[in-house]
Amino acid sequence: MSIRVVELFAGVGGFRIGFEGAPGTSSNNRFRIVWANQWEPSTKKQHAAEVYSARWGLSPDNERPTLFTSSSGQNDVFVNEDISTIEASEIPEHDLLCGGFPCQDYSVAKTLDKAKGLSGKKGVLWWEIHRIAEYHRPSYLLLENVDRLLKSPKGQRGRDFAVMLASLEDLNYVVEWRMVDASSYGFPQRRKRVFILAHGQGTPGHEALTKGGSPKYWMEEDGALARSLPILPNNDGEPTWFCLRENKNDDLADVSDNFNTGKGGKDPGSPFLGTGVMVNGKVWTSKTTPRDVKSTLTLGDILQDSERVADEFILTPESLNHERGWIYLKGAKRELRTGTDGFTYRYSEGPITFPDALDRASRTIITGEGGKGASRFKHVVKFRPTKEQVERMGLSSEGASLVREKIGLKLTEWVRRLTPIELERLNGFPDNHTEGVTDGKRAFFMGNALVCGIVSRIAESL
Template sequence: MQQLKVCELFAGVGGFRLGLENSGHYTVVWSNQWEPSTKAQHASLVYEAKFGPKNHSNINIEEVPTSEVPDHDILVGGFPCQDYSVATTLKNSKGLIGKKGVLWWSIHRILSEKKVKPKYLFLENVDRLLKSPSNQRGRDFAVMLRSLNDLGYAVEWRVINAADYGMPQRRRRVFFLGYHKSTALYKKFKVSTPKEWLLEHGVISSAFPTQSTAQNMDSFFIEEDLVSLSNAFNPDKGLSPFLNSGVCIDGTVSTLKTNPSYDEDCTVLSDVLENGSASEDLFISDADLPKWEYLKGSKKEVRKTKAGFEYNYSEGSMVFPDALNQPSRTIITGEGGKSPSRFKHVIPTRRGLRRLSPLELERLNMFPDNHTKLEGISDTKRAFFMGNALVVGVVKKIGAVLFQKIKEVEK
C-alpha cells in the first residue's frame, strides 16, 4: 500500500504533518494556515520555511473554494474551539450554516462538497469540546458527530493526556478519527461491538492501550435534525453525556470512561532541558522574584472591580519552581516574555531560577529542535506557537496504527 495523501487544515507550524510524515506512511498534498487576528502570518512563514511553499495556502479557509482543495485520503487538523451552534438561512431552510467565522463549518463544507470524499478524518481539539457550551453541555460535540454521520462517517474519540503514555508534557486533548462508509475499516468498525472497539480493536485503543472503569457503557441516539439538535440538546444544564472515550455510528453514541494502561519509561521535564546553553535573559532577576512568588503563591484577599465593587478573591498555590522529575505542566500560549506570571514555567538551575527556552518548549511538544527558529520570529512568538501546538508523538503513534489497520483490513 502506498502512502496516504493528507490535507492539513489549521496547520499552525505543522505538528500534524511532522507526526504523520515521521511515521513514514503519509504525504501532505495540501495545507492551509491562516491567522485571522494578525497582519503578519508568522505560523505560515515557519510552516513554509520548514516544508516549502508548494501546495501551501495562506488564505482564510472560509474563502478557499473546495475546488482548490485537491483530492486526498485523510483530512487532518486541530481546529479552533468555538461555539458550534447551528443556524438556518432564511432563504433556504435546508441550507444549514454555522455562524460565520466558526471554522468547523469549513471542514463540513469541504467534506460536503468533495465529490471524492476523504476516506479518513483525524481531528484534534481541547478536551472541553466534549462539555461545551456550559448552558447545554455536550451540544457542540453532538452537532459535530451528527453532521459527520450524515456525511457518511463513523467516528471514534478519546481524550488523551500525552504524559499518561510517557511523553514529556501533561497535555490533554480530544482526538477523533472518522471512517467513511466506503472503507473496509468502517465495515470492520460496524461489526465490532462498541466496547470491543474502544478497549481492543479500535485504532486509538491499539495506539494507546486503555482499561475501562467499573462504570457501564452509556448509549443514546443523536437526533437527525441539526437545528433542533442545536436548540434542544441537554437543555437542563446537566453534565455532558460524552465520556472520555466513545464511538458514534449511524447516529448512535456509545461512550465509556476509560483509564490509560501504560507501564514503560516516562520522559520528564529535566530530560528536555538545555544544559548550560540557555540564554541569559531567561533568568529571573532578584528584583522580579517577589512578583513571581506572589503570583505563584496562594492568596486570600479583597479585590476591587473597576466600578468599585469589593469582593473576596482566593486561589491556591502553584508548585514553584516546577518539578523537574515529572512531565511538565501544560504549555500555554503566554509562556514567552519576561513579565512575571502565575502560569509560565520556572525551573531551578545551578545559576538560579529561569523560564523555559523556545527550544525546550519545542521538545515538550516533541518537535525537532529549533523547528520554529526563523529570522523575524521572536521568542515570545515561538512560545505562542508551542502553546497552540499538539504533542507530535501522539499524532505519530495514532497515524502509524491507522496505516497498519488499513493495510490489514484491505488485504
C-alpha cells in the first residue's frame, strides 16, 4: 500500500517529484499524492496551477473548473483555490501532509470574546496547515521554510517557530527539524532551507521519543532526518534544552507573548539551532555539521551546450558596459546616494564573484532570477559562444573587447544568464518541467521551489 500524501502550497510540484519521482515515471510507488492545492494570490492567471495540471495530466471538472482530476482513473485531485476557503472535510484522509509555506508573523493573541479563545493573524498560512492537521491528524507532516523561520521576528527571536512547535505539541506531535544546505548533500545549488518533520501518535518516531529515547541519539543517528541527511556527532556534549512554555498550562498566546523576550533591550538571539527535536513541549537543539559527501555536482555540471542557448540569455556588450549595467552591479562600490527622503548617505558593498564559479555549487536561485535586466544577484556564467552567436550578438565588436578586458575573458569566451532548463536542473526538476509560460515566470517558479532530492532522501528514510 502506498503512503497517501496531501501536498499544500504545491507550486509546480517539487514535493510531489521528491515523493513520487518525475511525472510519468513510476520510480517510486511507495508514495502517492492523493490531493494537492495551489493558488497564487497575486495574479488572476494561475500559472503554477497550469504547469502542475499539465505535467500530471489533470483536467478541469466541468462543474467546478478549479478542481482538476486525472483521466487515468487514479485517485488524484488538484484544487486551484485559496486554501483558506477549503473545508478540511473536503480533503481526503492521508498519512502525510506536506508543503512549503511563507515565513510570516505567527503571533497569537487571546480574543476578547473568551468563547473563541485564541486567534492567530488573518491570512497567515501556517494556521491553514494547522487546521487541516487538526482535522485529519495525519501520521506525518513534512514542511519546508526559509532559514529565517528559526530566527524571526527581530525583537523576539524564535517566537514564530516556538508558536509553531507549541501548536504542534497541542496536536500531540513530536517534531524534529534540520537546517539543510542542499549543496552539503551533493546537490548543485547552495540552498539553505529548514525541513520540519512532525511524527504523530503511533508512529515509530513518536514512540521512540516519548518513551525515553535519547534526543541526541535521535538527532545524530536514529531520527528520520539523521538517516536521510547524515551529520557528524556534536562533540560539545549534550544538546542544549529548554521548555517552550514558562508554565505547563501556558496557551499559545502565552508562548507568543513570553518566548525569548530578552532582558534590558538586548537581542538574545534565537535559541533554535540548526538541528533539534521537540517532545512534550521540551526542545533539544544543537549545531549541525553535515557529514562529508563524496562528490558534489557543480554549476558547471548542469550547463547546457552553447548551441542550445537562445540569444536572449547571452549578455550584450552594451548591457555589460552600461554605467548601471552588469559589470557595475556585480562590482564593489563606495558612493554617495540620495534616499527618497532627500538625505544623502554613503553606500558601499563588496564585489560578488563574476562570472559565477563553475567548479562548485551555484548560489541560491531567487524569484527575480529571470528577465534580461542587469542584476547583481542573477547568475551569470562564462561559456564558449558558437560562431553564429558571436556574429548575431556582436561579440567581436570594440565594446565586446572592452568587456573581455574588464572581466578577464579569453577571446573565445563570453557571458550569459542561466536558461530555464538549467534553473530546473539546479532544483532537480526534469528538463522543461515548467515549459509553457514566460522565462521570467519559469525562473520565478524555481526561485520559489525546493531541491526535490532533499525530499526524496527524507521519503526514503520514512
